[in-house]
Amino acid sequence: MEFQLHVTMADPAGNRTAIVTDPVSPKYYAPIGAALLKLPELKAEQAGFQTKPSHGGEVRLEMSGGEFCGNATRSIGYFYAIKNGRKPGDMVSAEVSGSTDLLNVRIDKDGAWCAMPLPLRIARLAVRNPDYNPGDPRSKNILNLPFVVLDGISHAILYKRQCTPQLADAVIDTIRDRTNAAAGGAIFLDDVQHSMTPYVWVRSTGTRVWESSCGSGTLASVIWLARNLKSGLYRLELRQPGGSLLAEVEKEYGHVCAGRIGGPITLEEEKVYTVTTADD
Numbered sequence: 001m002e003f004q005l006h007v008t009m010a011d012p013a014g015n016r017t018a019i020v021t022d023p024v025s026p027k028y029y030a031p032i033g034a035a036l037l038k039l040p041e042l043k044a045e046q047a048g049f050q051t052k053p054s055h056g057g058e059v060r061l062e063m064s065g066g067e068f069c070g071n072a073t074r075s076i077g078y079f080y081a082i083k084n085g086r087k088p089g090d091m092v093s094a095e096v097s098g099s100t101d102l103l104n105v106r107i108d109k110d111g112a113w114c115a116m117p118l119p120l121r122i123a124r125l126a127v128r129n130p131d132y133n134p135g136d137p138r139s140k141n142i143l144n145l146p147f148v149v150l151d152g153i154s155h156a157i158l159y160k161r162q163c164t165p166q167l168a169d170a171v172i173d174t175i176r177d178r179t180n181a182a183a184g185g186a187i188f189l190d191d192v193q194h195s196m197t198p199y200v201w202v203r204s205t206g207t208r209v210w211e212s213s214c215g216s217g218t219l220a221s222v223i224w225l226a227r228n229l230k231s232g233l234y235r236l237e238l239r240q241p242g243g244s245l246l247a248e249v250e251k252e253y254g255h256v257c258a259g260r261i262g263g264p265i266t267l268e269e270e271k272v273y274t275v276t277t278a279d280d
Contacts, residue, residue: 002276003032009042009268010075012111014212014242017075018047019061021270026062030205031277033064037207039273045211048072048097050079057095057102065202067183068098068152070116070215070261071245077105078112078265098152098182106262113262116219117151122227125156127174130166145171148220153200155185155220163188168199172208176201187217189238191225196238212242215261222247223256230254 003024010017018036033047046069048061061076063069077092086092092105094114105114125147133139146157156171168186175184181203188197198214201207211217218238226234226249235248243263250258 001028002274003028004272004274005032005036006270007036007042007273008079008270009044010072010079011266011268012071012075012213012215013240013245013263015046015071015214016042016044016212017069017072018042018044019076019079020047020049023051024049028277029062029064029066032275034205034207035275035277036064036273039275042273045209046072048076050076053095055095055100055102057093059092060095062097063202065183065205065207066097067202067204068096068117068150068216070114070219071213072096072215073103073114073116074105074112074215074261074263075265077103077114078107079267081105081107081112082267096152100151108262111262111264113260114215116216116259116261118256118259119220119223120149120151122224123147123149125171125174125178127156127171130170131162131164146224148223149181150216150220153183153185153216154179154181155187155217157221157224158186158188159224160190160192161188163197168210169208172199172201176203185214185217185220187214187221189221189224191221191236194237194239196221196240198240210241213240213245215245218245218247219249219259219261222249223259226251226256 036047047064053060059080077094171186186199198217
């Protein structure tokens with residue numbers, strides 16, 4: 001089928017998100033999203049569809065794969081604010097697929113912060129190491145990785161490990177085969193360099209992308225880095241391939257009670273694109 005769609009590109013730290021504002025049947029979310037990602041002029045890493053709020057929010061975004069995305073949450077809140085004449089300091093209540101929470105987006109002069117879903121649990125994920133070297137006593141056949149489970153997406157933290165495609169795919173294969181996560185990430189993290197490289201997979205679409213930045217991966221990293229904090233605020237800026245994101249986590253008595261991510265967002269002029277999907 002052929003669709004003519006009004007699309008606004010949002011760029012939160014390089015994690016380019018196509019926001020479709022036309023009404024679209026949910027059965028076409030995945031194929032339209034895939035078609036938009038193939039348009040070279042968009043340079044999109046993900047796509048979402050603005051829909052009618054369902055549980056009290058001012059705006060709602062359905063990601064093409066039904067996953068949760070922190071950068072998309074910031075983007076739809078900022079997009080709605082600009083369209084409706086909101087000012088820096090104003091709050092927009094947003095709904096996003098993959099999360100049942102109503103998430104507040106605070107508008108800044110050049111971007112936005114958003115509240116994030118609290119972690120469901122912090123576990124461990126056993127992954128067979130494709131880079132295992134039996135001749136190296138420091139090399140391990142099985143990696144026991146920190147695994148931060150969020151509502152709508154789960155991330156394995158690869159702390160100070162070499163970023164290789166083989167290891168990234170091994171992590172994603174394990175998340176796909178051994179969990180019921182709607183989406184997952186292999187997050188290569190170095191807190192000394194304040195850097196992070198995210199590799200993100202979505203179950204319903206099967207896509208695997210080296211993302212320019214990842215909001216939920218940033219939050220997951222900071223949650224893990226703050227694991228020994230009993231009470232107080234842990235805040236960190238992480239440099240990623242497409243730019244930097246900030247995250248902060250509040251804890252009380254060893255438990256995460258609030259989490260937020262923030263940073264600049266660029267909105268481009270709305271344009272109409274024609275995409276074609278396979279027939280039913």
